[in-house]
Amino acid sequence: VENILAQAKKAAEAAEVFQVSSEETSVQFEANRLKHIQTKQSTSVALRIIKGGRLGYATTTEAGDARSLINNAVETAQFGMRAKFELPSPTTYPHIDILDPTVESTPIEKMNQLGQELIAIITGHTPDILCEAMVEKETISLRLINSRGGQVSYRKSIFSLGIMGSLIRGTDMLFVGEGQSSCHPLTQPREVADVVLQQLELARNQASIPTRQLPVIFTPRGVASAIIPSLMTAFNGKTVLEGASPIGKRLGQPVFDPRLSLWDDPTLAYRPHSRPCDDEGIPSQRTPLIEQGKVVSFLYDLQTAALANTKSTGNGSRHGGLPTPSPTALVIAPGKTPFDEMVSDIKEGLVIEQLMGAEQGNILGGDFSGNVLLGYKVESGKIVGRVKNTMVSGNVYQLLKEGIAIGNQPEWVGGFLQTPHLYCPRLSVASK
Amino acid sequence: MTDIQAASRQLAQAVKKYNADYIEARLEESQRSHITYRGKELESVGQSTAIGGNIRALVKGGWGFVSFNELNDLPHRIELAVKQASLVGKEESKLAPVEPIVDTVATEQDNPLTIPLAEKKQLLDEYNDIIWRTPKLQTSVIAYGDSHKKTIFLSSSGSFIQQQRTDITLRLSAVAAEDGEVQQAGLSLGSRGDFSSMQGLRREVEEMAKHAVELLSAPQVKGGEYTVVLDPVLAGVFVHEAFGHLSESDFVYENDRLREIMVLGRKFGSPELNIVDSAAMPGLRGSYKYDDEGVPATKTYLIRQGELVGRLHSRETAARMGEKPTGNARAINYQFPPIVRMTNTYIEPASASFDKIIADIKEGVYAKNWFGGTTSMEMFTFSAGEAYMIRNGKVAEPLRPVVLTGNVFTTLNNIDAIGNDLDMNQGGGCGKAGQMPLPVSNGSPHIRIRHCLVGGK
Secondary structure (H helix, E strand, O other): OHHHHHHHHHHOOEEEEEEEEEEEEEEEEEOOEEEEEEEEEEEEEEEEEEEOOEEEEEEEOOOOOHHHHHHHHHHHHOOOOEOOOOOOOOOOOOOOOOOOHHHHOOOHHHHHHHHHHHHHHHHHHOOOOEEEEEEEEEEEEEEEEEOOOOEEEEEEEEEEEEEEEEEEEOOEEEEEEEEEEEOOOOOOHHHHHHHHHHHHHHOOOEOOOOOEEEEEEEOHHHHHHHOHHHHHHHOEHHHHHOOOOOOOOOOOOEOOOOOOOEEEOOOOOOOOOOOOEOOOOOEOOOEEEEEOOEEOOOEOOHHHHHHOOOOOOOOEEOOOOOOEEOOOOEEEOOOOEOHHHHHHOOOEEEEEEEEEOHHHOOHHHOEEEEEEEEEEEEEOOEEEEEOOOEEEEEEHHHHOOOOOEEEOOOEEEOOOEEEOOEEEEEEEEEEO | OOOHHHHHHHHHHHHHHOOOOEEEEEEEEEEEEEEEEEOOEEEEEEEEEEEEEEEEEEEOOEEEEEEEOOOOOHHHHHHHHHHHHHHHOOOOOOOOOOOOOEEEEOOOOOOHHHOOHHHHHHHHHHHHHHHHOOOOEEEEEEEEEEEEEEEEEEEOOOOEEEEEEEEEEEEEEEEEEEOOEEEEEEEEEEEOOOHHHHOOOHHHHHHHHHHHHHHOOOOOOOOEEEEEEEOHHHHHHHHHHHHHHHHEHHHOOOOHHHHHHOOOOOEOOOOOOOEEEEOOOOOOOOOOOEOOOOOEOOEEEEEEOOEEOOOEOOHHHHHHHOOOOOOOEEOOOOOOOOEEOOOEEEEOOOOEOHHHHHHOOOEEEEEEEEEEEEEOOOEEEEEEEEEEEEEOOEEEEEEOOOEEEEEHHHHHHHEEEEEOOOEEEOOOEEEEOOEEEEEOEEEEOOEEEEEEEEOOO
């Protein structure tokens, strides 16, 4: 890596080398039985240069072949975007706990046992369910150095436990599931299982729902599938810079319900999306996005921040390409309303646990529309059964404008979002 | 560059020496380039090279899999895969028999990576200029990517197959905005490596940009059931989501209840309905000669005259269901084991003209072009890039993009007209089990579906 940087410095005004290596082992179950064990080793090196004021970029899995990597980057720099930023000079980084060495040393036998236990709890409740489960451990090493002397490296461990169950009766199919991840080994399959058991309980009976406007409760998983895709786009500094974010010009203004607060937080200890710095070497920080309904900030990487005359929020992430603004872990502040109270408030309505296809519409404009893959009918304050062949449609900005209620029990969803339940008094429902 | 040829020669001998029911290895060498624009500016341009491989071992019905991009210490990696498989295996291994194949398959296309970046950029500049000539345009995104991949597959039963493939994708989208309202329209194209098929699209790009602006004043449809007509592009996405995924046998083979539902001979649609998956059709994005288990590609009828007649298999699912392998085991790259996937999936054309299909619809929705699609097997959704009301047998005013949903056990049966104008859409990418986007194509003629549920206000 040092050698690549040294040679790249000779070919360009500025250079940055980013190396990621990972080792991952997963134990996978199919049809309630152990089926696969997989190990993946991977290393890649990305070189970003500024030459003639323009960005060049290349990646390779062959760190030994510095010459072709540099040639590829130099070739692209003829056409690259004008670099408006400077790479960071040496700085200090916050200490964030994200490595637990016992993840790497967890034996495969232990992972197998964890998966078996998880499946046993679910099949103990519903004997004819078929489960796919996965227990996975991963250790990631990251190193970043640049031509201004900036450098950082860290290691991170991730342990995940996930399950998906299918229950088929006639031509009726029910899918339930949950997953959790942490930088510590997960040892309590019960926590994952409990979410699934509750889904099975609530979906035990079927119910029908009319086509009209109805009150709707989004569970934490429902929030993730319906509401988050639009917000992620809208708070991306790039969308704002282009003028394509509906909230881009409303900084400081009340746009959402005054009870709503949202922030991005890569500094939480032992969370899988935490890190001491972003993929450009900018120290991590907690970035408030919505404070009591007001839009307070957007997410930036170096280049986007420079173009927008602001500072990077440390949200430059690489998804196999150049860094781009991305949330790390989003957190919605809990409110005061217990879930049971939301349900008892509804005469006729819907609880949405999983919405399918919601991200396929005009998410830029905040529209979402999806099939209720898992959701329950509420009748006179009680959940009475699962609804099927039902679509809900709405707009995130109208939905979160006012009159919502916010749950008091936040949960992590997929490692990237912590949110309570959200209640909205009116949403368009269409059913067969 | 490490030589995957040398590594493959070493592996071909080594895989025969271990105590496993079956061992295979895949080695890959790939190059990619991409150019993206956001707004008027080129945003990112980059080139990458990758090399890597994997070993997969089967012992008593259990699989071990090891992937790597350091090609040293290969015997150790085989040992690890065999050890993992042994930890899993407790029953009998079953793989449908295939003849060992030794073959070298060249690409039918030139490598798009040899085309200078300047030439690709010039084309994209031209398209971006067209987009930006449209008034009320807020921003645009253009993403071009191409790749060339060389794969060597070898197995303990003596197969040694070298294949190359090239792939190109081009996605364009235009975003229009006015008074806090934001709307977008997109175009998604792909090719099995033929750069010239990305050229000459000025008119389509112009129409896309105009459509984004048009949507600003378009109404949202009222949610409910409609008679819906799908164009060939969207009907292709529909067949992929509504039926294709359910015919992937890895969902079915260990699930007795699903096997009962998906019993061959079950009626899913009218006698006019024929659904096919075929990697053997040449020149499409889902085409190949051998799959990633070294099984020759086939043309598989999934539905013939409305009845379930076949499904897609890997060697293991075929053996466990007592059916013939179809050559549908695919892996997105060396970091993943092959799983059962679609290739080129389509509804065969029938006789109706488009005019005849819409003629007797009093009020319906004409949905065109695709934005996305997903399935949970029984229920599925797919979203249109463009939508219009149909009124009294004529295509009428434009609508905001619509999301449609269906249920596999009723929606296919509700197809009551199939057009004569089959067209294959090459712009798609399919995701399954973390492997995304896999190059596929799908297609159909225009089709009409009664009682289709549409999301709306």
